[in-house]
Amino acid sequence: MAKVKYTLPLLLILALAAWWFIPHDSEEDKAYYVAVLCAIDHDSKQPLDQQMRNVIEGGNSDYALQKIAYKPRLGRSVIARWEQLKADEQQRAAQDNLLCQQLLKR
Incomplete structure (x- = not known):
């Protein structure tokens, strides 16, 4: 009984x-990163x-006073979704910002 008395609180x-410690990104942050990805130049060498x-x-x-810092993990997540799109979807999304955001929010 004494083990449970100490084990349960320790597990909690x-x-x-x-x-x-697990990163929790808000839906607003995710939407912002999607919007940024859709707005940048996809043909750039950078x-x-x-x-x-x-x-x-x-x-x-x-x-x-509060500077926004880039979140590499969230950026990589959005870029990974971009890279999962088919080539024709990427091409159309690069031309149409609204379509791009719709494709990446899936």
């Missing part, structure tokens, strides 16, 4: 700590993640 603390970083962090004002 470990589960809470694991949940705390990698997509670098272009996204430039747009996201480049929008920060020098005097801003």
Whole structure:
């Protein structure tokens, strides 16, 4: 009985700590990264993640108290969805921002 008395709270603390350290991206952040990916130049020689970083962090004002930092994991996730699109879908999405966002939000 004493083992359960200490084991259960310890397991609860470990589960809470694991949940705390797992990144949780809001739907707003995901939509923002999709919009940024759809707005950048897909024919550029610069990698997509670098272009996204430039747009996201480049929008920060020098005097801003809270600067938006690029989240590489979220950026890679959105880019991976882009790369899963077929070539013709990518071509159409690169021309039509709304279609691009619809395809990537699936």
